[in-house]
Amino acid sequence: MNTAELPADQPAQRPIEEIETEICSLAGQIAAATARFLTLLAEFDARRGWAGWQLHSAAHWLSWKAGVSLHTAREQVRVANAVTVLPRIAQAFAEGRVSYSKVRALTRVATPHTEESLLRIALQAPAAQLDRLVRGLVRQTRTPDDPDTDRAGGRWFYDDDGYLVLMARFRPEDGARFLAALTRAECERTRTDATGPDTPDPDLTAPAPSNPVPAMVAMAETLCTAESPVVSPSADVLVHVGPDGTPLDAPHAHLDDGPGLDSQTLEAVLCTASVRLIRHGRLGPTIAWDKSRRRPSRTLLRQLLIRDRCCTVPGCGRTRFLHAHHVVYYSRGGPTDLDNLTLLCGEHHRALHDGLFTITADGNQKFTFADLDGRRIDYAPLLFGDADDLARRYRYVDPDAVTADWSGEPLDASFATDVLLRNWDLEKRRRNTDTLASAA
Known part of the structure; x- marks a missing residue:
């Protein structure tokens, strides 16, 4: 049906070509805006702006403040930090010539020496082919760690600041068990009550935590709640x-x-x-x-868990290793009842006692959280945006900037991977030769 055949009371439809052009133009503008967004996020993370009152990471802050799922927030923080050392990719991203999906894939393998060749491919290949190529590069460049032949052992001591210091060396098979236990403990420690297809559990496929201390504390908290089998x-x-x-x-x-x-x-x-x-x-x-007799009864604890479900600090949402906290401290006469109890995860419980934020009991089982300046901390801050402002701000982005120069040919991932690795190896040898020549 053309425009002339439309009923008089039905508005004329825009040409499909015009809609297609606007979609592609907006895609480029969104890419440029996302580049700016990640640039600010990287600076925010580097300056630890999220740590003002003991959120766990920039990803947790982003999930809370910007309404992003925790899995997506973690990936955005990773990409934001990776792009800071890849200037060519960052420039193409800021110009709207590569999408966030492509940049996310590139940052898994790109280095300052290889980003130029990868960027050329990203500008020509669809995102699906780029993902396949990156997966192949990851597999080809992965090398097994050398086995540790040193003897196992360890020690512990309190340092001058009163902190407990642990030093340990495991045999490979024991170390694998220890890392498996850490990974499980970290998964339980960071699990939240978020559910649904758009909020998958971000820790189900996570590797062992690079910082094992929080997971080790969670493991210790689990064991210490059981009756001790020994009298030591x-x-x-x-x-x-x-x-x-x-x-x-x-x-x-x-x-x-x-x-x-x-x-x-x-x-x-x-x-x-x-x-x-x-x-x-x-x-x-x-x-x-x-x-201690401050522990709530089983009935009271069950009521507390049904009411709160998770750590009640805005932006946290953890559902494991929770503590029943007395808002007015028990040692200061605070009662053990639902009007004075709230659930906190171990990390926020310690942060509260370190004075990084405050909780006020308002009565009727309501509580107010505030930062160090006394400003109320909301559970879901409001977002605002203007699509027209986005279009004006990034008007310099060409309508077809984000569209790849792809002619429809299939990707031979094995061949492309081999060619890239060979070229990078030759370039590395050439740099080493130039370095030796300049030193001589």
């Missing part, structure tokens, strides 16, 4: 305090055979239900050995 003092978290167990009455509180605890740290320790307290009289003898 080292099997429990023991805290030596004064007669009343409060910071004011116990200025010299300390871990068993460990460093002293300041008032702030002692408050955090006393908020943990798995700690055993050893109370001492004025002259030092032990006068009481007990386990």
